[in-house]
Amino acid sequence: MEIFTATDYAGMSRQAARLVSAQLLLKPDCVLGLATGSTPLGLYSRLIEEYKNGDLDFTEVRTVNLDEYKGLAPGNPQSYGYYMRENLFRHINIKPENTFIPNGLATDAAGECARYDALLDSLGIDLQILGLGENGHIGFNEPGEVFMPSTHLVGLTKSTLAANARYFASLDDVPVYAYTMGIGSILRAKRILLIASGPKKAAALRAALYGPVTPALPASALQLHGYVTVIADAEAMA
Ligand code: F6R
Helix, strand or coil, X not given: CEEEEECCHHHHHHHHHHHHXXXXXXXXCCEEEXXXXXXXXXXXXXXXXXXXXXXXXXXXXXXXXXEEEXXXXXXXXXXXXXXXXXXXXXXXXXXXXXXXCCCCCCCCHHHHHHHHHHHHHHHCCCEEEECCCCCCCECCECCCCCCCCCCEEEECCHHHHHHHHHHCCCHHHCCCEEEECCHHHHHCCCEEEEEECCHHHHHHHHHHHHCCCCCCCHHHHHHHCCCEEEEEEHHHHC
């Protein structure tokens, strides 16, 4: 595992963008695994900037997102589909048909999980970008008793609902179920980039990197992967 400390959020975003850019330059038709949330926003802004400067080309890139709320249409401003369009896709030259995200409106949850797993198997992720939950979750793999191998539907924990409530009118509006890639799907990515920022992530980051590997702290599974890069700002690394 390679671990880099950046001075602040902007530095973390800059370093992370360098790594993603290098991936795109080395393999223009790469498959990127993407995360939502506040942490990757700075990274996405920098990728947009580099695209606008003519330094990056997304024509051949395909993307797969980690997760999506169950019950939200892609046009819903709180959905992760909407987040991706607004914060990255509509600003770059990626083909919409090359971007994949679980279908929050699927009526057959098991079928949707199987469809997404088949897609992940056929694409193969070159670089998976991950944020980190305060409780150590990655994607929406919440602390539990087992590492889930594949895409599944999860009930979100109180702490995650509370953390996500900032994007909704009230806590009651936060969807309580989400589709997420499993820990197994994440570990099948060839390379993983974990980014973390701020003091609220410090305890989870320490446990993930230096604690026991346990489903009680899902990010600790990253210790089992051979090619993980962690870029965190000084507050998260504290
Ligand atoms: C979102 C996701 C989540 C977030 C995590 C951190 O797609 O997979 O695991 O990465 O909840 O969220 P932020 O970055 O908002 O602190």
